[in-house]
């Protein structure tokens with residue numbers, strides 16, 4: 280037994296209601312670490328290609344990392360993976376909060392679930408003892424009610440509950456998993472996979488603290504965070520919503536289904552407005568405590584808690600508050616400048632269990648279809664879902680969660696809805712069937728590249744963005760970027776081989792975060808609280824792997840990306856899926872500093888080709904070569920794929 284991990288992986292067979300415990304050795308943890316690399320190991324080894332993502336043969340995997348449960352900033356995260364019902368490819372989503380640390384304290388590093396129960400159940404793990412419980416009485420209830428009832432039933436008021444919500448029960452393709460009523464494993468539809476298995480929730484509680492190799496070194500790193508915190512600027516105090524107004528000012532705030540980068544209502548929905556008007560406890564002098572929530576062991580406290588007590592839309596603070604992405608998706612994406620309506624949609628997503636980004640993207644797409652005359656109000660059950668109509672947006676959110684009327688079609692996501700109606704494809708903002716996050720690839724060119732090649736669809740937290748590697752903007756991050764071999768910053772709007780190398784190496788760093796289950800605001804290669812050298816120190820102190828270095832860190836991240844690409848290759852995916860929405864290439868943005876800007880098809884294609892070359896992926900298929908799997912120590916994957 281090594282340090283940091285329990286060595287216990289819980290196997291749950293829902294069809295036969297059988298619970299077993301599997302043990303892995305030190306070599307396994309050093310190679311796969313945790314998070315989605317560990318999950319992909321099981322998904323590749325134990326599942327066949329082509330399974331129905333909403334059928335019993337899909338495997339649903341929950342994994343922490345070797346440092347989860349350590350009381351230091353940014354270490355309590357959980358990765359959930361399965362075949363995605365939204366993309367049909369490797370599904371992957373992360374969340375923070377207290378559930379991940381509590382899972383480790385309950386005695387397990389990971390849970391692997393297969394099969395389907397013949398009636399609703401939930402799983403509890405209390406102090407090392409897993410048990411399945413009846414959940415018929417919980418089916419159809421809001422996440423808040425379900426969390427309270429489960430805590431009461433297991434006799435642990437502080438137990439952590441992760442659940443699929445009503446949207447997951449109804450198999451909404453972008454259903455999320457929710458813990459603490461406010462933290463979401465949002466992307467890729469993991470909530471629908473859990474709902475398809477008739478599993479409503481997982482509840483964990485325990486006292487088993489992981490043993491670490493060097494407690495004093497960890498304490499020193501933890502103390503150092505206090506002096507490093509100012510690196511985050513407004514992020515710590517105002518959270519991610521603080522970035523919205525800057526995006527509008529630079530013409531990079533996705534507006535009206537990505538038709539523009541400027542939103543005339545940006546001031547009304549920005550992070551400062553949220554702080555002033557709706558932050559819980561703002562009237563008192565303790566707003567830091569009530570309005571700023573956190574994850575286990577983290578002193579950043581970036582999470583918002585909002586409350587709207589009166590007016591047309593009241594918002595219950597038990598469901599937390601929005602990130603920038605949610606403000607943008609229900610605000611500027613949909614042309615809505617009523618902040619209370621935007622935070623109401625965020626509340627409904629946490630109440631029902633839905634991804635705010637895919638939902639907002641789907642609504643914005645439907646709005647453009649109505650505006651352009653492709654869909655009629657009649658087709659949308661009489662709801663006038665136009666840009667700026669907050670009432671219509673809120674009504675449709677509930678219909679989608681319940682799969683009521685036209686909500687049944689929109690619950691498929693925008694791309695499948697376009698296929699259903701046979702129209703509107705030219706307005707889609709999807710990559711690999713997933714709606715685009717609020718960072719515009721028109722301007723951040725490496726976002727276009729990584730959105731295209733990323734195995735689980737477009738994702739804004741899969742690499743470092745262009746501004747930190749810009750000539751003139753590099754200096755504040757120079758020491759950290761140099762330590763991962765990035766020494767030659769480039770002009771902002773370039774997408775040359777060095778810029779591709781920057782995107783790829785930082786992608787591997789972020790991928791390492793998602794393997795160890797680390798928070799990407801705290802641990803990263805540039806502006807973050809901790810940099811690459813701190814990451815190496817933490818890994819050595821936690822695990823006792825005294826020869827762990829930056830190259831091993833990057834290789835772990837690269838291995839995870841390649842495991843996911845292998846999963847996709849088994850599903851028949853190739854280079855054809857590596858693209859960005861056609862709309863971003865053919866239609867220039869309207870207004871503001873980015874008026875007329877669009878993605879250059881040839882420039883993007885050249886960057887994708889260069890990425891394949893640098894990554895060791897086949898230039899024709901776009902999939903990793905046998906040699907690459909061997910270099911990464913996962914030659915068994917090549918065998919699995921019959922190479």
Ligand code: SF4
Pocket residue numbers: 352353354355375376572573574577578579580581582798799800801
């Ligand atoms: S920075 Fe924010 S999201 Fe990350 S661990 Fe800390 S509180 Fe959680």
